[in-house]
Amino acid sequence: MRKYAISDSQLISQYKNGNEEAFSTLVNRHKKKIFTTIYLIVKDQYLAEDLMQDTFVKVVNTVKSGRYNEEGKFLPWVSRIAHNLAIDHFRKAKRYPTIVMEDGSNVFNTLEFSEVSIESKQIQQDTHALLRDLIKELPDAQREVLMMRHYMHMSFQEIADATDVSINTALGRMRYALINLRKKMDKKNIAYDQNLYPR
Template structure:
């Protein structure tokens, strides 16, 4: 277990002074959270990886260019960049729709990277993958609050301000999202266990 952890703001300071190791730590610490945030919006692995790169390029340029605001927290700041890029992408895609397969990937990805199909089928059966699918099925307003609170680590107050609702509405949406996910996961786990141990 990690007993001592350098804070994000300390790592950013070290990075500004030229420590690439500090940046590597920041990336290692947060890449999964940021990548998941993007993936839940764009629903495509390859697009999510492109946008993750774009997010970090922006962050690197801002920090190295001396434009990073020291008062804010690193994670909400960078996930905000990721969120904005994802929403922009999503809006553009809506104007120019592409064919989406049942698993949420684009036809192009399935054709271009056919060797991943066995793996993706395997992952599809995985509990974690199932949970991500269930998040996609949530009503948009609930999904938005869930992503903002759980993955982007915004406070309920910030979410309320950003989405133009009261804090109670934001809390209510989060409650419904979490309880619904829990119920569905329980149903799924029962079915999953029965598959493993047939009667």
């Protein structure tokens, strides 16, 4: 770990006391790492830069409102904010995932028909909304890997890098996410039969 003449905690204290330069030092010290954290998820330089700005705005607001209490853990805290903003960006974009269960069946038939009846479109939208709610109920680590894989189309290597875990851990989380999702779908009686939702 790199040793600095002045620690992050000291810089935060100085910033709280009105030293704006102290915050600039913090940003310059960590912006490369924060940018990388975001870029690994969104894979778009301009979007990553925007989200990095949003991250530091959130940091400023939290510190200035007196709600910052992560003493000695500034970088992990900021990385978490950046990570969550990147994930939220995809959640708000409302991209529909193609979730393939372990038996190879699709949660949704991803074929788009040019003439879909209003009724079936409504059913599809309702089911997508229900699925998003079920995904929200998953444990954080499982929800995260599921979203990265199916909403963001990231490879397991990219997911492992972005979440700082091994590929085996990422694969394990994905497996449990699908098992849990299937249980929830069974309870709600959502079909994932491969005849209904062909690959």
